[in-house]
Amino acid sequence: MKIGVFDSGKGGTTILEAVKRVLPEEKYFYIADFENCPYGEKTKQELLEITSAIVSRLRKWGAKIIVVACNTATTNCIEDLRQKYPELKFVGVEPAIKLATKTDARRILVMATPGTIKSERTNALLEENQKIDQEIKLLACPGLAEAIEENDDVEMTLRNVLRGVGDFDCVVLGCTHYSLIKDKIQKFFPKASLVDGNEAVAKRVKQLVEK
Ligand code: DGL
Numbered sequence: 025m026k027i028g029v030f031d032s033g034k035g036g037t038t039i040l041e042a043v044k045r046v047l048p049e050e051k052y053f054y055i056a057d058f059e060n061c062p063y064g065e066k067t068k069q070e071l072l073e074i075t076s077a078i079v080s081r082l083r084k085w086g087a088k089i090i091v092v093a094c095n096t097a098t099t100n101c102i103e104d105l106r107q108k109y110p111e112l113k114f115v116g117v118e119p120a121i122k123l124a125t126k127t128d129a130r131r132i133l134v135m136a137t138p139g140t141i142k143s144e145r146t147n148a149l150l151e152e153n154q155k156i157d158q159e160i161k162l163l164a165c166p167g168l169a170e171a172i173e174e175n176d177d178v179e180m181t182l183r184n185v186l187r188g189v190g191d192f193d194c195v196v197l198g199c200t201h202y203s204l205i206k207d208k209i210q211k212f213f214p215k216a217s218l219v220d221g222n223e224a225v226a227k228r229v230k231q232l233v234e235k
Pocket residue numbers: 031032033035036061062063064065093094095096097137140169170198199200201
């Protein structure tokens with residue numbers, strides 16, 4: 025089975041690795057859309073145009089399953105992409121809010137791009153899953169994915185976005201780029217558990233392939 029995976033850059037490789045761990049024999053195409061990075065500060069319309077062009081290319085290469093390895097693109101575009109390309113199967117990654125609210129964490133921080141934080145989908149995930157005794161803070165982190173992509177000023181950008189944010193017992197890495205700097209984020213929240221949606225994506229892709 026040919027599987028297409030894309031992101032604005034290297035963040036999605038964390039998903040690609042997770043999928044390859046459970047499905048090592050499939051054939052993968054990975055598109056890192058450096059030209060349009062960062063996605064996190066683009067409008068929904070811009071994202072839809074960009075991601076449609078990528079999906080068309082992956083389809084031409086024979087991909088039958090498309091993994092949207094980007095929270096920003098998933099939360100803003102995946103439903104439109106499903107309608108536009110009904111012959112393809114889509115699996116997306118979204119902030120692991122559901123997973124975080126299932127733990128006994130009381131204070132949950134969701135770090136993501138501005139585009140993911142303001143999306144309807146992220147806010148719906150919060151409303152659907154938040155328990156009465158849980159506090160969930162959505163934190164937009166402008167510039168962080170770009171700093172990680174370019175490996176430039178990552179520590180300083182991280183310090184700036186997390187300044188004064190407070191203490192949390194669970195941190196949701198709601199951008200695939202952030203999984204690449206897990207260790208650095210953990211230092212700011214030494215006691216917190218850090219969660220992302222990568223394993224859930226791998227599980228879903230496996231189910232589709234086995235079908
Ligand atoms: N890695 C992407 C995400 O998960 C996009 C980062 C960006 O390009 O802003 O949201």
